[in-house]
């Protein structure tokens with residue numbers, strides 16, 4: 001096989017015709033495959049079914065306070081279980097409801113109305129506020145900003161995290177930059193884990209806004225696919241060391257450990273920040289679903305068991321990731337029309353086509369019965385400036401379906417690329 005750009009016209013035409021024929025015959029199969037969102041598969045959900053039995057009328061015990069109001073910051077046993085996940089003390093963690101996104105959204109909306117702990121005025125009273133958004137990134141973070149008119153400034157993700165030269169320059173000079181999104185381990189969608197140097201620089205950097213906050217969304221903190229997990233430096237420790245203890249809010253949840261619809265979410269931060277969050281939360285609720293927290297405590301018992309549990313997820317996920325990568329290699333490698341990540345964890349493979357091809361590829365895949373994440377979804381305002389990024393989410397379909405879907409994707413990429421060059 002030759003690189004497409006070096007092929008003569010007739011070879012290109014031949015490749016196009018062949019891909020077109022394959023595409024038309026796939027359309028007749030009426031496939032209905034979905035790789036749009038990073039949802040755990042049924043097989044993964046089954047790993048945690050016993051969690052549902054861990055609290056019942058027989059074993060609830062004599063002290064029924066768990067069923068009553070109270071403990072707005074979560075049950076102590078859940079704090080003890082989850083604190084090691086984010087590497088914090090028990091006073092530095094709050095256990096919430098079923099979704100970390102909900103806590104992030106709440107923190108931002110409250111910051112707009114009331115300000116964060118070190119704000120002079122609420123963010124919403126400023127003329128304009130902005131967030132730094134490493135790209136490609138998580139679409140739901142960007143949707144929160146869009147919803148509340150927070151201007152998004154894209155900064156490129158590099159191999160070791162966001163482009164820190166750019167980030168430092170931006171926050172040093174612009175007081176309206178109040179925050180930054182980060183998915184520091186196995187980032188969504190690039191699978192990048194921030195290096196120690198990046199974490200240090202984020203903790204240390206000078207910010208013009210005195211109430212600048214990093215939203216450290218560690219959604220994939222324990223989601224390794226291999227035994228060689230890259231280490232992530234503890235940003236709260238680093239922030240304390242550099243005299244910025246209140247700079248970071250860290251998030252995680254069991255959405256992709258137990259159940260996305262019925263997991264437990266946590267936020268960790270300095271003791272002062274946690275107390276501030278707790279005060280605000282007390283206005284909003286008298287307490288979280290403590291029964292679900294107890295279910296998780298009883299199911300896992302300790303953090304080591306949780307890590308063991310994650311190996312079972314990896315055993316289900318790894319073959320799907322391998323299948324995607326093997327097919328991409330065998331079908332596309334030498335054409336030079338796409339590049340992709342080979343992540344050691346997380347939920348996604350991020351693929352870049354040639355410029356100005358991704359939306360057409362996604363459209364054709366849909367016509368052939370394969371739903372992928374929408375074009376541009378991983379960019380602020382849904383606009384991929386080079387129209388080249390495609391997020392592949394292999395977790396939900398079966399292995400056979402993943403293989404089928406990626407074969408289709410490859411045909412669509414060849415079809416669109418050849419057509420562009422002809």
Ligand code: PMP
Pocket residue numbers: 038098099100101102138183188217219252253254255260265
């Ligand atoms: N953050 C990231 C980076 C995610 O990819 C996801 C979704 N999978 C979430 C947060 C959502 O987490 P939760 O279910 O805890 O709201």
